[in-house]
Amino acid sequence: MKKLAFLLIPCFAAAARGGEISLTIEIPRLEVAEYHRPYIAAWIEKPDGTVAANLVVWYDSELKDKEGETWLKDIRQWWRKGGRELKMPVDAVSGPTKPVGTHTVTIPKKAVDLPALAEGEYRLNVEAAREVGGRELVKVPFKWDGKTAVEAAGQGKTELGKVQIAVKAEAAK
Amino acid sequence: MKNITKHILGVSALLALASQPVHAHRFWIIPSASVLSGDNQWVTVDAAISNSLFFADHVAAPLAALTVTGPDGSPVEIQNGKEGKVRTTFDIELTKPGSYRIATIREGLAASWKEGEETKRWRGPVKDFAAAGLKGKPELKVFENLSRTETVVTSGAPSTDALKPTGKGLELVIGKNHPNDLVAGEKASFILHLNGKPAANCKVTVVKGDDRYRDAVGEIEVTTDAAGVFEVSWAEAGRYWLNATVEGEGGEIEGVPFSRRASYTATFEVLPG
Numbered sequence: 001m002k003k004l005a006f007l008l009i010p011c012f013a014a015a016a017r018g019g020e021i022s023l024t025i026e027i028p029r030l031e032v033a034e035y036h037r038p039y040i041a042a043w044i045e046k047p048d049g050t051v052a053a054n055l056v057v058w059y060d061s062e063l064k065d066k067e068g069e070t071w072l073k074d075i076r077q078w079w080r081k082g083g084r085e086l087k088m089p090v091d092a093v094s095g096p097t098k099p100v101g102t103h104t105v106t107i108p109k110k111a112v113d114l115p116a117l118a119e120g121e122y123r124l125n126v127e128a129a130r131e132v133g134g135r136e137l138v139k140v141p142f143k144w145d146g147k148t149a150v151e152a153a154g155q156g157k158t159e160l161g162k163v164q165i166a167v168k169a170e171a172a173k
Numbered sequence: 174m175k176n177i178t179k180h181i182l183g184v185s186a187l188l189a190l191a192s193q194p195v196h197a198h199r200f201w202i203i204p205s206a207s208v209l210s211g212d213n214q215w216v217t218v219d220a221a222i223s224n225s226l227f228f229a230d231h232v233a234a235p236l237a238a239l240t241v242t243g244p245d246g247s248p249v250e251i252q253n254g255k256e257g258k259v260r261t262t263f264d265i266e267l268t269k270p271g272s273y274r275i276a277t278i279r280e281g282l283a284a285s286w287k288e289g290e291e292t293k294r295w296r297g298p299v300k301d302f303a304a305a306g307l308k309g310k311p312e313l314k315v316f317e318n319l320s321r322t323e324t325v326v327t328s329g330a331p332s333t334d335a336l337k338p339t340g341k342g343l344e345l346v347i348g349k350n351h352p353n354d355l356v357a358g359e360k361a362s363f364i365l366h367l368n369g370k371p372a373a374n375c376k377v378t379v380v381k382g383d384d385r386y387r388d389a390v391g392e393i394e395v396t397t398d399a400a401g402v403f404e405v406s407w408a409e410a411g412r413y414w415l416n417a418t419v420e421g422e423g424g425e426i427e428g429v430p431f432s433r434r435a436s437y438t439a440t441f442e443v444l445p446g
Binding site for chain 1: 356
């Protein structure tokens with residue numbers, strides 16, 4: 001079912017607005033004594049390493065007294081890169097943790113205006129940190145020229161599986 | 174009266190430690206975490222003077238001398254404090270976002286002189302020096318000590334208001350890097366000031382914790398430049414102990430010349446990259 005959903009994405013492409021981002025994150029099944037769903041953050045970095053946009057932050061957002069925020073700092077590169085400057089929850093970015101499987105989210109251009117960004121070497125970062133478990137950061141570099149479609153993927157080894165980013169082409173003017 | 178006696182003895186014991194060789198004992202304040210997220214987080218703090226880092230194997234730090242400064246510069250309450258035999262522990266609640274300074278300062282005079290073959294010693298606050306009647310004692314040596322020991326913890330984004338220098342003694346001034354933003358594989362740069370001015374050419378010693386589990390101490394030694402700036406490369410993640418001590422001419426007290434000794438000691442956490 002998850003695979004099917006992924007295959008369907010190109011069909012939406014024609015109708016999608018240029019600059020729309022499709023992000024796919026695979027959370028692998030792990031054989032461990034104590035398993036908790038990972039906290040995951042995905043963001044795009046500009047060529048200078050600063051954050052262009054936060055795409056998703058999945059954490060225990062439903063716990064009482066915002067208790068889930070206690071462990072946000074464990075997504076430590078994201079925390080340092082700018083997570084610590086954010087006031088949670090972040091509309092259209094943060095949400096609850098996800099189960100094992102492949103998850104695709106669509107980020108509309110109005111949330112992240114990639115076309116407006118300068119041409120250059122960008123980087124998708126997907127970082128996962130699991131309670132009593134490990135932490136992994138997958139980096140996916142991609143070129144952005146303001147209009148040409150992007151498809152790039154990376155592969156995690158421990159806490160993450162395949163991660164992919166697709167940016168729709170800007171409609172011809 | 175009993176309490177007063179105990180207090181004086183406590184101060185004397187600490188000054189005695191300060192006048193021993195630098196590496197004999199290490200004063201440290203270590204937080205349960207230095208980088209925190211979420212509202213109203215609690216940090217439990219251990220403080221001790223020990224040989225190995227960061228294991229309490231000698232004497233507890235005096236609880237009453239510890240202070241915590243919040244991100245807005247106001248004092249933060251020390252809760253659940255307990256001064257044990259070898260370790261002092263307490264909790265603080267981080268009710269505001271930003272950086273908190275947890276610190277203790279030891280200061281006072283230390284004197285030694287000869288009475289025949291015997292070396293006599295006196296320690297106490299500056300105001301008690303005249304009453305001690307030491308002027309004119311044979312081979313009298315007087316030291317003024319000012320030792321600062323601290324650590325920093327941060328809730329959310331790091332800030333610097335609580336870390337403003339006081340202009341007194343040897344202290345760390347935040348330059349390019351914040352002590353709660355240290356990552357393995359990177360280099361951090363800080364500034365040392367002595368009495369509000371750059372402490373040039375000052376040796377800084379950095380030791381990684383858990384030395385109990387290795388043969389070599391593995392000290393990193395760096396020296397401040399003319400602007401008091403020093404840099405440390407963090408090879409590995411972990412908890413580090415940092416110390417700098419300077420000695421110099423102090424001036425005169427009650428007509429007796431004295432030397433001045435100031436030290437700065439801190440513990441910083443370096444996270445994996």
